[in-house]
Amino acid sequence: MALIVQKYGGSSVADAASIKRVAKRVAEAKRAGHDVVVVVSAMGDTTDELIDLAQQITPMPPQREMDILLTAGERISMSLLAMAIHNLGVDAKSFTGQQAGVITDESYGKARIIDVTPSRIRQTLAQGSVAIVAGFQGVNPTTNDVTTLGRGGSDTTAVALAASLKADVCEIYTDVDGVFTADPRIVPNARKLDRVSYDEMLELAASGAKVLVLRCVEYARRYGVPIHVRSSFTTHTGTLVTDQPAAEGEIVEQPIIAGVAHDRSEAKITVVGVPDVPGKAARIFQVVAGAGVNIDMIVQNVSVAATGLTDISFTLPATDGAAATAALTEHQPDIGFASLQYDDTIGKLSLIGAGMKSHPGVSARFFAALSEAGINIEMISTSEIRISVVTRADSLDDAVRAVHTAFDLDSTEDEAVVYGGTGR
Amino acid sequence: MALIVQKYGGSSVADAASIKRVAKRVAEAKRAGHDVVVVVSAMGDTTDELIDLAQQITPMPPQREMDILLTAGERISMSLLAMAIHNLGVDAKSFTGQQAGVITDESYGKARIIDVTPSRIRQTLAQGSVAIVAGFQGVNPTTNDVTTLGRGGSDTTAVALAASLKADVCEIYTDVDGVFTADPRIVPNARKLDRVSYDEMLELAASGAKVLVLRCVEYARRYGVPIHVRSSFTTHTGTLVTDQPAAEGEIVEQPIIAGVAHDRSEAKITVVGVPDVPGKAARIFQVVAGAGVNIDMIVQNVSVAATGLTDISFTLPATDGAAATAALTEHQPDIGFASLQYDDTIGKLSLIGAGMKSHPGVSARFFAALSEAGINIEMISTSEIRISVVTRADSLDDAVRAVHTAFDLDSTEDEAVVYGGTGR
Numbered sequence: 001m002a003l004i005v006q007k008y009g010g011s012s013v014a015d016a017a018s019i020k021r022v023a024k025r026v027a028e029a030k031r032a033g034h035d036v037v038v039v040v041s042a043m044g045d046t047t048d049e050l051i052d053l054a055q056q057i058t059p060m061p062p063q064r065e066m067d068i069l070l071t072a073g074e075r076i077s078m079s080l081l082a083m084a085i086h087n088l089g090v091d092a093k094s095f096t097g098q099q100a101g102v103i104t105d106e107s108y109g110k111a112r113i114i115d116v117t118p119s120r121i122r123q124t125l126a127q128g129s130v131a132i133v134a135g136f137q138g139v140n141p142t143t144n145d146v147t148t149l150g151r152g153g154s155d156t157t158a159v160a161l162a163a164s165l166k167a168d169v170c171e172i173y174t175d176v177d178g179v180f181t182a183d184p185r186i187v188p189n190a191r192k193l194d195r196v197s198y199d200e201m202l203e204l205a206a207s208g209a210k211v212l213v214l215r216c217v218e219y220a221r222r223y224g225v226p227i228h229v230r231s232s233f234t235t236h237t238g239t240l241v242t243d244q245p246a247a248e249g250e251i252v253e254q255p256i257i258a259g260v261a262h263d264r265s266e267a268k269i270t271v272v273g274v275p276d277v278p279g280k281a282a283r284i285f286q287v288v289a290g291a292g293v294n295i296d297m298i299v300q301n302v303s304v305a306a307t308g309l310t311d312i313s314f315t316l317p318a319t320d321g322a323a324a325t326a327a328l329t330e331h332q333p334d335i336g337f338a339s340l341q342y343d344d345t346i347g348k349l350s351l352i353g354a355g356m357k358s359h360p361g362v363s364a365r366f367f368a369a370l371s372e373a374g375i376n377i378e379m380i381s382t383s384e385i386r387i388s389v390v391t392r393a394d395s396l397d398d399a400v401r402a403v404h405t406a407f408d409l410d411s412t413e414d415e416a417v418v419y420g421g422t423g424r
Numbered sequence: 425m426a427l428i429v430q431k432y433g434g435s436s437v438a439d440a441a442s443i444k445r446v447a448k449r450v451a452e453a454k455r456a457g458h459d460v461v462v463v464v465s466a467m468g469d470t471t472d473e474l475i476d477l478a479q480q481i482t483p484m485p486p487q488r489e490m491d492i493l494l495t496a497g498e499r500i501s502m503s504l505l506a507m508a509i510h511n512l513g514v515d516a517k518s519f520t521g522q523q524a525g526v527i528t529d530e531s532y533g534k535a536r537i538i539d540v541t542p543s544r545i546r547q548t549l550a551q552g553s554v555a556i557v558a559g560f561q562g563v564n565p566t567t568n569d570v571t572t573l574g575r576g577g578s579d580t581t582a583v584a585l586a587a588s589l590k591a592d593v594c595e596i597y598t599d600v601d602g603v604f605t606a607d608p609r610i611v612p613n614a615r616k617l618d619r620v621s622y623d624e625m626l627e628l629a630a631s632g633a634k635v636l637v638l639r640c641v642e643y644a645r646r647y648g649v650p651i652h653v654r655s656s657f658t659t660h661t662g663t664l665v666t667d668q669p670a671a672e673g674e675i676v677e678q679p680i681i682a683g684v685a686h687d688r689s690e691a692k693i694t695v696v697g698v699p700d701v702p703g704k705a706a707r708i709f710q711v712v713a714g715a716g717v718n719i720d721m722i723v724q725n726v727s728v729a730a731t732g733l734t735d736i737s738f739t740l741p742a743t744d745g746a747a748a749t750a751a752l753t754e755h756q757p758d759i760g761f762a763s764l765q766y767d768d769t770i771g772k773l774s775l776i777g778a779g780m781k782s783h784p785g786v787s788a789r790f791f792a793a794l795s796e797a798g799i800n801i802e803m804i805s806t807s808e809i810r811i812s813v814v815t816r817a818d819s820l821d822d823a824v825r826a827v828h829t830a831f832d833l834d835s836t837e838d839e840a841v842v843y844g845g846t847g848r
Contacts, residue, residue, distance in 0.1 A: 016480035050500065056440035057504050058511035065510070068518055069503035072496040076474065079493035080481050086489070087482035094492055099568065120568075144523065144544075 002168040007039040007158035011175050012232040013077050014044035023084035030090050035125045039135045039158040042073025063108035067148045074134035082132045091129040097137035104138035110150035116164035152213025159216050163223035170225050173232035178239030179211055181259040181409040186397050191411040193239045200258040200354050201241045203386045207350035208263025256355030257407045262400050263348040267318040273338025276303040276310045283335055291327035293320040297381040318344045347396030350388040357384055369406035375399045426592040431463040431582035435599050436656040437501050438468035447508035454514050459549045463559045463582040466497025487532035491572045498558035506556045515553040521561035528562035534574035540588035576637025583640050587647035594649050597656035602663030603635055605683040605833040610821050615835040617663045624682040624778055625665045627810045631774035632687025680779030681831045686824050687772040691742040697762025700727040700734045707759055715751035717744040721805040742768045771820030774812040781808055793830035799823045
């Protein structure tokens, strides 16, 4: 008997029929003798509909009220799921984030979990019931107001609850079969990974793989929570995200490379004609950070000796492009650069694998593959277990396929693959 | 400067445009210098849609989960209204029933308010903000679970908050202009009452007038909360429900009769051939009460001496008809009656007025009017300030009009009247 936390996203509970299907799955786990806690997102498009309603009222809703509004979505899905499970003869009770003890800071709209005190959940499990918990929400204890956790909030709720309850596994149910060596929409013969380490999963998530958000993986790594990413539409085993050694007798493939991730959401800013004196680069990044913008990759060109000027390029989320250029333009006089170039037609490709630490030749093979495919590389950055390059957006798909093939990641079987975005 | 509690029903906040209109009204009251607390129902059909969703999941949803589900509706409307008021430059904060301190018993689906501890509401008013409160909901303090208050729950929330905050008035906004001498759909020249006493309003509500529910008026009378029933579509003065004497110089009509109410929701059960021995009637009403059914009017026929048998008729809500007949049939052997007759084609008409206590001749005029209109009377019951009769359902409208005219209640002006059902 295990303690299992299951998380179902919005597409898994989109309507009454889907909720009944999920209920059946939950009831099966319970009947198999496990203690089951279920974290659930809002039904299908509910959250978007609520955001749309708010936009009809005002373009700038107060964030406290926005959070109260949005948490209505999970309140609906969690109570319906509890009813559906109850209807199968299995006792179930639903709890809001507050009732489940999800304590956050007061950053409405993107609150961070600071503590989890799930005494009511423990009590419910002890009574032999299934506990359903609203994902994506918590409570700010100083004012007793509800908060929402932002993107990937329900996954984070599930992992945080699993950590606090010392669950054996946190199952993240989604509309894909697991974590793949590449996005199957681009690489149709991408392979599902059986296992991936926290570090690799962190790099994959940070590099554009959308199946899990970064903060959820960070949380899981910090508390050693094994995550099982799997499909809610099949009973296939998915991908286990863990650092635990495989059980004795279990044959686990230990590939050099975990996968190829890509990201089309970034833009590049080039600051042209920066005086090549100490402190100028630091000043630029201070200004950008001051605008609340996170920088990803940075390249400083070699200074042209005759002019004493250099160019500095960096990438950032395209959604922060306007804020960053406005801040830099405001500080143009004191930084003293000549001009700004903004480019949002770039793509980023990342090769990730814990094995590359100990396997020389990975970069050589990587750059050879890109070169043979005729891909022009604009920026490069590396970590111990990752190589990333920036290319033109329209050559990104070709680049992903070339690298995927070069590292023998292509599947030899015909795997039936369903792939889509994940809920929040 | 006054402290005003305003309550808006579902039809007043049915969509974004309606919410903005209500926001304007709230902002005007605030700008006029008043402290304003707003109680709001769920938007338009939200509650019915949520009930429908639950029905798609299971025919018998656990009531705790049903209450969690339904309270999502007010969570949406209250946060949207706070946003809309905020957008007009007036600070507003929304609160769930729990946050507003609405403490109830644990009767999910029809909880009773046992205490109101509105410290956060007082604090919000002291900060100069408008407080928005979700109607229809509270919290069961022993488990910290949300409860719903049942029919008319938002009106009751508003009156309970007004009592606890010692508000100067509780304004119930609805889609009619106030309390009328009769339902204007039946009597087009019914008059709006300027004032009505708690006792009269209680009798009106109990006799089928739908503008306010009984428990809300009971609460208001107990705590002396003046209720102002008015339209959210006009700025007309509505009807003041109060026992306070009129202000000096204020000319208040003190009519003998407050109005004529009607009710089509009852049914009549006749227990035929009951042995006319002591204790049989008590046994019948014990059995019916044991099935959770409230009886309204009772008539026992004169016993036929030869047989020693009598008939007992009573009225009850038609929705309880099945439960009552089942319970009686089960106990037929020990009660010893011959048969049951069930009739749901009856109507009830009630004439209500505090003045009838001191004005002889009211009943004579009442029965004369019905007789002249050719209305057959099946049952009669009276209180100090009310006479009720049961008629055939299809002669009820004629009966209402005849009595309304006989007591000179018909309006001489052409009043523009909008009349419809009220929200919960």
